[in-house]
Amino acid sequence: MTEVIVPYGSTEETVTLDGTVETVLAYPGDFVERISSDSIVESIEKPLGKPPLRQFLSNSKNLLVVVNDGARRTPTAQILELISPLLEKTSFRVLIACGSHQRPRPREVTRILGKNYANLSTRVIVHDSKRTEGMVYLGRTRRGTELSINSLAIESDRILVITSVEPHYFAGFMGGRKSLVPGISSYSTIVQNHRLALHSMAKAFSLHRNPVNNDMMEIFNYLSEDKVFSIQLLQDRGGKITEVFSGDIQKTFSLLTESTRRLYGVKTGRRADILVSIVSDGELSLYESRKAIHYGILGLRKGGILIVVSPCARGLGSSHFIEPISASRTPQHLINKVHEDFQLGHQRLAKWVDALLWGEVWLVSDLPERSVTDLFLRPYHSVSAALKDAIRSKGMSSKVVFVFDGATTVPLTS
Numbered sequence: 536m537t538e539v540i541v542p543y544g545s546t547e548e549t550v551t552l553d554g555t556v557e558t559v560l561a562y563p564g565d566f567v568e569r570i571s572s573d574s575i576v577e578s579i580e581k582p583l584g585k586p587p588l589r590q591f592l593s594n595s596k597n598l599l600v601v602v603n604d605g606a607r608r609t610p611t612a613q614i615l616e617l618i619s620p621l622l623e624k625t626s627f628r629v630l631i632a633c634g635s636h637q638r639p640r641p642r643e644v645t646r647i648l649g650k651n652y653a654n655l656s657t658r659v660i661v662h663d664s665k666r667t668e669g670m671v672y673l674g675r676t677r678r679g680t681e682l683s684i685n686s687l688a689i690e691s692d693r694i695l696v697i698t699s700v701e702p703h704y705f706a707g708f709m710g711g712r713k714s715l716v717p718g719i720s721s722y723s724t725i726v727q728n729h730r731l732a733l734h735s736m737a738k739a740f741s742l743h744r745n746p747v748n749n750d751m752m753e754i755f756n757y758l759s760e761d762k763v764f765s766i767q768l769l770q771d772r773g774g775k776i777t778e779v780f781s782g783d784i785q786k787t788f789s790l791l792t793e794s795t796r797r798l799y800g801v802k803t804g805r806r807a808d809i810l811v812s813i814v815s816d817g818e819l820s821l822y823e824s825r826k827a828i829h830y831g832i833l834g835l836r837k838g839g840i841l842i843v844v845s846p847c848a849r850g851l852g853s854s855h856f857i858e859p860i861s862a863s864r865t866p867q868h869l870i871n872k873v874h875e876d877f878q879l880g881h882q883r884l885a886k887w888v889d890a891l892l893w894g895e896v897w898l899v900s901d902l903p904e905r906s907v908t909d910l911f912l913r914p915y916h917s918v919s920a921a922l923k924d925a926i927r928s929k930g931m932s933s934k935v936v937f938v939f940d941g942a943t944t945v946p947l948t949s
Contacts, residue, residue: 536552536553536554537551537553537554537556537558538550538551538552539551539552539560539937541811541813541844541918541937542813542815542939543817543844543899543918544817544818544846544848545817548917548918548919550918550919550922551919552922552926552935553926556926556931556932556933556934556935557934557935558934558935558936558937559803559804559934559935559936559937560937560939561801561802561803561936561939561944561946562801562939563772563798563799563801563939563940563944564797564798564801567777567798568777569771569775569776569777570778570779572613575613575617575766575776575779576617578766578779578780579617579618579781582764582781582783583780583781583782583786583787584782584783584786585764585781585782585783588621588695588766588781589621591693591764592622592625592693592695594692595625595626595627595693596625596626596692597690597691597692597693598622598625598626598627598628598692598693598694598695599627599628599630599688599691599693599694600622600627600629600630600695601632601694601695601697601714601715601718601719602615602629602630602631602632602647602697602698603631603632603647603698603714603718604631604632604633604634604636604643604647605639607698607699607709608699608701608770608774609699609770610699610770610774611647611649612646612647612650612651614697614766614768615648615649615651615697616649618766619654627658627695628659628660628687629648629655629659629660630660630661630662630685630687630719631644631647631659631660631661631662632662632714632718632719633661633662633663633664633718634662634664634717634718634720635664635725635879638661638663639661644659660687662685662719664717664720664722664725665721665722667721669685669686669687670684670685670686671684671685671688671689673754673757674756674757676750676753677750678731678746678749678750679727680727680728680731680753681723681724681727682716682720682724682753682754682757683720683721683723683724684715684716684719684720684721684724684754684758685719685720687719688719688758693762693763693764694762694763694764695765695766696714696715696763696764696784698710698713698714698765698766698767698768699767699768699770700767700768700769700791700792700794700795701769701770701795701799702739702740702799702945703739704738704826704829704830704886705732705737705738705747705829706732706747706748706751707740707745707747707792708740708742708788708792710767710788710792711767711784711787711788712748712751712752712754712755712784712785712788714765715751715754715758716728716751716754717729717751722879725879726877726878726879728747728750728751729747729879730882731746731747731750732747732882732885732886733873733874733877733882734746734747735889737882738829738833739829739830739833739945740792740796740945755785760783760784760785763784765781765783765784765787765788766779766781767779767780767781767784767787767788768791769791769794769795769798771798772940772943777794777798778791778794796945796947799944799945800944800946800947801938801945801946802947802949803834803936803946803947803948804934804948804949805836805934805948805949806834806835806836806839806934806948807834807835807836807839807935807936807946808836808839808840808929808930808933808934808935809839809840809841809842809922809925809929809934809935810831810834810835810839810841810935810936811842811844811918811922811935811937812827812828812830812831812841812842812843812844812938812941812942813844813938813939813940813941814827814844814845814940814941814942815940815941815943816942817846817848818848818849819845819847819848819849819942820847820850820851821847821851821852821857821898821900821902821910822851822853822856822857823849823852823942824942825883825887826942827843827845827941827942828841828843828886828887828890828896829886829890830938830941830942830946831843831938831941831946832889832890832893832894833945833946833948834936834938834946834947834948835893835894837894838893838894839894839929840894840895840896840897840928840929841890841894841895841896841897842897842898842899842915842918842921842922843896843941844899844918844941845898845899845900845942846900847900847901847902848901851906851910855880856880856883856884857910859872859884860887860910861909866888866891866911867888867892869884869888870884870885873888891911895913896911896912896913897913897915897921897925898912898913898914898915899916899917899918899921900915900916901916902914922935
């Protein structure tokens with residue numbers, strides 16, 4: 536017999552499995568070396584494929600510093616504080632790359648900039664993707680996306696990008712090119728690019744065959760990489776910086792994607808017949824827990840059963856996401872509507888349907904059962920009960936994989 540302790544919010548449940556069932560416990564790495572400010576400074580002084588930042592900025596008369604908005608964990612304030620002596624020697628502006636996100640409130644801007652806010656407040660510009668007069672049209676990508684970006688990026692003689700790399704459920708990874716597309720792109724560009732998320736290869740850790748990523752990368756056909764210097768970071772689950780590379784935006788991004796795979800990926804061997812994805816934060820809503828579904832199916836064989844464990848203490852979450860699903864007759868009906876009339880945000884619906892068409896998705900939560908079934912999920916209130924039914928369905932020779940911290944951990948199969 537095998538016993539597995541499954542965290543569930545502030546409690547836990549002990550699950551017992553028959554010894555004949557192949558069981559794999561996939562725990563994410565919980566220790567990585569955290570780097571110091573000195574290491575960050577060293578990366579800036581010895582960058583990849585670029586002169587040191589001091590030299591890069593020496594002849595700049597119109598620098599644009601592109602930083603993430605509050606939707607990302609990037610420790611922008613820490614980096615700005617370290618490089619402020621270099622910035623003070625040139626004329627610069629700070630552009631907050633919001634993409635299609637809502638404009639950050641003054642309090643959020645203060646948090647993004649930290650101690651630097653007082654000195655930078657008059658230099659800060661918040662990107663508005665819907666302000667068409669502030670965009671410059673560059674051309675069409677090979678996939679037909681009409682590429683328009685903030686005119687400040689074209690007017691500036693140097694661009695400094697400060698960002699971080701993490702898994703992304705349809706772009707492959709956050710970071711790098713995403714600071715430009717969608718970060719400082721027009722709303723129309725973002726919609727056209729994100730429609731490519733309907734492709735099957737638009738998924739976490741996927742780059743080379745991912746049309747979303749490949750479309751984003753075409754920004755460098757129009758924007759010279761010679762004028763771009765990047766500082767890119769990798770953070771652990773607690774938000775501490777574990778690695779940093781500076782210099783060429785594509786080289787630094789590529790190196791950090793490999794590190795991100797090691798930190799946020801977990802080897803599970805061949806695909807599972809039954810995969811139990813455990814959301815560590817019991818306070819999340821179902822909408823906030825959905826990455827456990829997006830990531831979980833990557834470790835599941837076709838026709839398998841994905842069991843997501845999340846109390847969903849905040850309920851269902853975003854009505855803009857939940858209502859179109861519950862209003863649909865079938866998952867196929869929903870995906871047909873998404874393809875017929877794609878709107879920004881529909882990529883989330885598409886990835887939800889992808890999981891439902893790949894296998895069965897069951898949910899262990901505190902939500903009312905009717906609310907769960909309306910979303911085409913099978914409801915349970917006990918992990919043991921769900922596993923018992925899953926093994927009965929898939930057989931005693933099933934491979935069962937438990938992925939802990941499933942909303943941030945990506946299964947890596949052989």
